[in-house]
Every structure is written in structure tokens, then in C-alpha cells.
Amino acid sequence: MSAQREMKEKNPWHTPVTIIITVIGVIAIVALVTVAVLQNRPVPQKYKYGIVLDAGSSHTALYIYAWPAEKDNNTGRVQQTHSCKVKGKGISSYASEPLKAGESLKLCMQEAEQKVPRKRHHQTPLYLGATAGMRLLNMENSKASEKVFQAVGAALQKFPFSYQGARILSGQEEGAFGWVTVNYLDDRLKQGLETIGALDLGGASTQISFVSDNYDGSESPSNSVTFRLYGNDYNLYTHSFLCYGKDQVLRLALAHQTQSGPTTILDPCFHPGYTETKNYSVLYDSPCVSDRKPLEDPVTFIHNGQGNFQQCQEVVKSVFNFTTCKYSQCSFNGVFQPHLQGPFGAFSAYYFVMNFLNLTDTSIPLETVKEKLTSYCATPWKEIVKQHPNVKLSYLAEYCFSGTYIITLLTEGYNFTSKSYSDIKFIKKIKGSDAGWTLGYMLNLTNMIPAEAPDTPPLPHAGYVSIVTVMALLLFILFIVSLRPLWPSCSKQPQIV
Numbered sequence: 256m257s258a259q260r261e262m263k264e265k266n267p268w269h270t271p272v273t274i275i276i277t278v279i280g281v282i283a284i285v286a287l288v289t290v291a292v293l294q295n296r297p298v299p300q301k302y303k304y305g306i307v308l309d310a311g312s313s314h315t316a317l318y319i320y321a322w323p324a325e326k327d328n329n330t331g332r333v334q335q336t337h338s339c340k341v342k343g344k345g346i347s348s349y350a351s352e353p354l355k356a357g358e359s360l361k362l363c364m365q366e367a368e369q370k371v372p373r374k375r376h377h378q379t380p381l382y383l384g385a386t387a388g389m390r391l392l393n394m395e396n397s398k399a400s401e402k403v404f405q406a407v408g409a410a411l412q413k414f415p416f417s418y419q420g421a422r423i424l425s426g427q428e429e430g431a432f433g434w435v436t437v438n439y440l441d442d443r444l445k446q447g448l449e450t451i452g453a454l455d456l457g458g459a460s461t462q463i464s465f466v467s468d469n470y471d472g473s474e475s476p477s478n479s480v481t482f483r484l485y486g487n488d489y490n491l492y493t494h495s496f497l498c499y500g501k502d503q504v505l506r507l508a509l510a511h512q513t514q515s516g517p518t519t520i521l522d523p524c525f526h527p528g529y530t531e532t533k534n535y536s537v538l539y540d541s542p543c544v545s546d547r548k549p550l551e552d553p554v555t556f557i558h559n560g561q562g563n564f565q566q567c568q569e570v571v572k573s574v575f576n577f578t579t580c581k582y583s584q585c586s587f588n589g590v591f592q593p594h595l596q597g598p599f600g601a602f603s604a605y606y607f608v609m610n611f612l613n614l615t616d617t618s619i620p621l622e623t624v625k626e627k628l629t630s631y632c633a634t635p636w637k638e639i640v641k642q643h644p645n646v647k648l649s650y651l652a653e654y655c656f657s658g659t660y661i662i663t664l665l666t667e668g669y670n671f672t673s674k675s676y677s678d679i680k681f682i683k684k685i686k687g688s689d690a691g692w693t694l695g696y697m698l699n700l701t702n703m704i705p706a707e708a709p710d711t712p713p714l715p716h717a718g719y720v721s722i723v724t725v726m727a728l729l730l731f732i733l734f735i736v737s738l739r740p741l742w743p744s745c746s747k748q749p750q751i752v
């Protein structure tokens with residue numbers, strides 16, 4: 256009996272000190288794991304916002320972008336959360352009534368006030384960038400363009416956002432930021448992957464931007480833009496052709512057909528049966544064509560459609576100048592262009608037009624595309640209107656011309672071949688964000704793409720929590736094992752013997 260009592264007294268599990276140590280050990284480990292998990296638990300995501308207004312020649316669009324409030328520097332994280340199409344025409348069309356340019360933006364701005372959380376309003380940067388429409392107005396009448404900017408600026412400052420100014424983008428910026436946008440959205444920059452070229456077709460200008468291995472910027476330096484993004488160097492070729500957006504090219508084509516000031520023209524780029532009376536002074540009211548206005552013209556001319564793709568292509572070719580090139584190679588109008596390289600994303604009016612014509616699939620051979628255009632252009636206007644009752648007539652009348660221009664620009668202008676045509680993808684959006692210059696513009700102005708690759712944490716959150724938990728468990732087991740000599744079974748051994 257006395258031996259048994261002695262054993263019981265010697266059993267360490269029964270001493271208050273051991274019990275206290277064990278309890279403290281368990282509490283400490285539980286606390287450690289809890290702190291590790293809580294500390295690293297992803298907090299409910301907060302977002303930052305940015306707003307960019309794209310004041311194009313034909314219309315203005317507002318884009319809202321959002322990104323997690325932390326980790327601004329991570330690629331692929333900024334996303335478009337909302338867009339709003341401003342009613343009416345582009346701001347450059349308000350040259351004679353500038354206040355209306357400001358007023359036109361109100362509805363979309365009010366929508367932005369609803370979409371961006373109130374708490375974030377004051378720290379949300381707001382930018383307006385104007386493109387070729389304002390470039391042309393500025394060339395034609397710089398005072399009028401200033402007044403439009405004043406009115407637009409005054410209207411935008413009435414909203415609670417952090418207004419960062421309104422300005423005209425250079426053609427180079429427009430091309431380069433479009434390229435940044437598509438490559439950013441496609442996650443090509445951070446990973447240092449081969450980049451995608453960008454083709455942007457507007458109403459008043461068109462841009463081509465791509466990286467070519469045999470272009471280092473020494474030939475025609477004005478076409479070169481260099482970037483260092485995420486630790487990678489890029490030497491981008493970019494060019495913007497002012498007056499080669501599809502609306503201004505239509506003017507150029509009509510100017511070509513009205514050189515002698517006729518009262519009627521038979522236009523192969525419009526459907527048979529299409530007939531409209533047009534005003535000479537309206538047609539020639541643009542710096543792209545104003546110097547070609549016939550000296551003696553009637554007030555109006557009758558614009559009749561003929562619907563002939565091949566002849567339309569001849570008219571369109573006449574707006575390009577292929578005769579002079581002082582460089583090793585040119586696209587058109589004496590503009591240097593290196594060898595085309597890599598895949599291309601074609602957006603804005605490229606997409607609208609090719610999508611309407613059911614021609615976005617570039618695995619369709621170029622010859623077939625031309626056959627389809629031939630038959631589309633030859634379709635009588637009455638039938639076209641009947642087939643598309645919901646499409647705006649002004650757009651509908653021009654798809655034959657625009658489709659012909661796109662194919663001619665790509666093949667004759669930029670030298671895409673039957674083979675390289677299939678490298679083009681007609682796109683509207685990438686991962687939910689519109690392709691266009693606006694996102695690249697904002698990323699640049701908010702310094703959201705670092706020059707050097709950001710330091711990545713050695714362990715992701717889940718890895719960190721797992722390792723801490725495993726370590727804690729190991730410590731606990733080690734602690735228990737270290738008490739082994741004092742385990743009851745060990746101390747009972749003498750009894751067995």
C-alpha cells in the first residue's frame with residue numbers, strides 16, 4: 256500500500272506545476288496559431304477608383320476603373336467596373352457653343368457619382384483626354400478648342416472627384432497607351448511575354464503600335480516610344496495617322512470623287528439605291544479636306560450609291576500616297592514602318608465594323624472576306640435597311656465603305672498579307688475592360704506600373720498560415736515528448752519488474 260501511494264505521489268501528471276505548464280503551453284500555442292491566422296486573414300477588400308473620359312472625335316465615353324486599395328503595383332488588378340456613353344457628339348463638335356460641351360458630360364458624371372462609393376469620391380482621380388477631333392479643332396481654331404476645354408474643365412470640377420485636368424493626347428500617346436492597355440489586360444507585361452500589337456481605328460485618326468525585333472528606334476525616332484515596365488525594356492514602334500480615322504477618310508474619299516464640283520456622284524462604296532443630297536460646305540468643313548474644296552462648286556451634290564467593292568477599293572486606295580518613302584520601308588504617306596511582328600489586337604471601330612459584318616473571325620481567308628464584302632456592298636440599300644431595322648441609319652449606310660477601308664488599310668496600308676491577316680484579333684474587351692488608350696493613360700498617370708519588378712513576398716498568405724500551424728503543432732508534440740520520462744507508463748515500469 257505504502258509503495259502504491261509512493262508511486263502516486265511520484266506521478267508527475269499529478270503535480271500542480273506540470274498541470275500549469277501544460278495548460279500554459281496549450282494556451283500559448285493556441286494563441287500563436289490564432290494570431291497568425293487573424294493577422295494574415297485577408298481583410299474585406301477595399302477598392303480605389305479612377306475615372307477617365309475618352310473625348311473622341313465622334314463621342315465621349317466615361318470609364319471607371321477600380322483596384323484593391325493595397326498592392327497598387329500588382330499587374331492585372333485594375334479593372335473597368337463601369338462605362339457610360341455620353342449622349343450626343345464629341346466635344347469638338349461644340350466649337351461654336353462650348354458650354355454645351357461641358358453640359359453634355361453631366362449625366363455620365365452623375366452616374367459616376369453613384370457608382371464610386373461616396374467615401375472614395377475625393378481621392379478618385381478624374382482625367383479627360385481628347386483625341387483627334389480636338390487635334391483637328393486645335394489646328395483649325397485654337398481659340399475655339401481652348402474654350403471647349405475651359406467649359407469642360409469647369410463642368411468637371413463641379414463634381415466631388417479629384418480633377419486632374421483635360422488635355423489633348425498626342426497621336427504617339429494615343430497609340431502607346433492603347434498598346435499598354437491591351438498588353439496589361441492580357442497579363443503580358445509582368446510576365447515578360449511576347450507582346451501584342453495594337454490597332455486602333457477612330458473617326459478622325461488611326462494608330463498602329465507594335466514591338467518589332469528589327470526596330471531599335473534609330474530609324475525614324477519620332478515613331479519610337481521606350482518603356483521599362485516590371486523590369487523589362489520595350490522599344491515600341493507607334494504611329495498615328497491624323498485624318499485616317501474612318502469618318503475623315505470618308506471625307507477624303509468623297510473629296511476625291513467631287514474634285515470637279517459635280518452635282519451628282521455615283522459612289523461605289525455605298526449601296527445601290529442609296530441616295531442623299533449633301534452639302535459641299537459641310538463635306539469640306541475639316542482641315543483634312545478643306546484645301547481640296549473645288550473652287551467653283553454648287554451648294555449641294557446628290558450622293559448616289561453603286562455598291563461595287565472593287566471600285567470602292569480603288570477609291571479608298573486613292574487616299575493613300577505610296578510614291579515617296581525616304582526610309583528603308585514605309586506604310587503609306589512616307590511614314591516609316593518596320594516589319595510587322597507578332598499577334599495584333601484591333602479595337603474600337605475595327606471591332607464595331609467587322610462585328611457588324613460578321614467578319615471578326617480572322618481564320619476566314621482574306622479572299623473570302625473580300626467576296627463577302629463584294630456581295631454585302633452590292634446588296635440594295637432598301638434591303639439593308641429592312642434587314643437591320645434597329646441599326647442607326649448613319650452607321651448602316653457606311654459599313655460597306657468602312658469594311659472596305661479596313662481591309663485596304665490593313666493590306667495595302669500596313670502590309671498585312673493573306674497569312675499575317677490571321678494574326679489579327681478583332682476585339683472589344685479583354686477580361687471585361689474595353690480595349691483603348693484610357694486604361695494605359697490612367698496606369699501611367701497614377702504610376703501604377705512600376706519600372707522594376709515588384710518584390711514578391713517569399714510566401715503567399717496560405718503558405719504562411721500553414722507553416723505557422725505546422726510549426727506550432729510540432730512544438731506541442733516536442734513538448735509532450737520531452738515529458739516522456741515522466742509519463743505514467745514509464746514511471747509504472749518498476750511495478751512490472
Ligand SMILES: Nc1ncnc2c1ncn2[C@@H]1O[C@H](COP(=O)(O)OP(=O)(O)O)[C@@H](O)[C@H]1O
Pocket residue numbers: 310311312313314345386387388456457458459460461500501502603604607608650
Ligand atoms: N456601333 C458602331 N458602328 C460603327 N461605327 C461605330 C460604332 N460605334 C462607334 N463607331 C465609330 O467608331 C469611331 C470612334 O472614333 P472616336 O474614338 O470617336 O474618334 P477618334 O479616336 O478618332 O478621336 C467613330 O468613327 C464612330 O463613328
Ligand SMILES: [Ca+2]
Pocket residue numbers: 311312386456457458603
Ligand atoms: Ca478613339
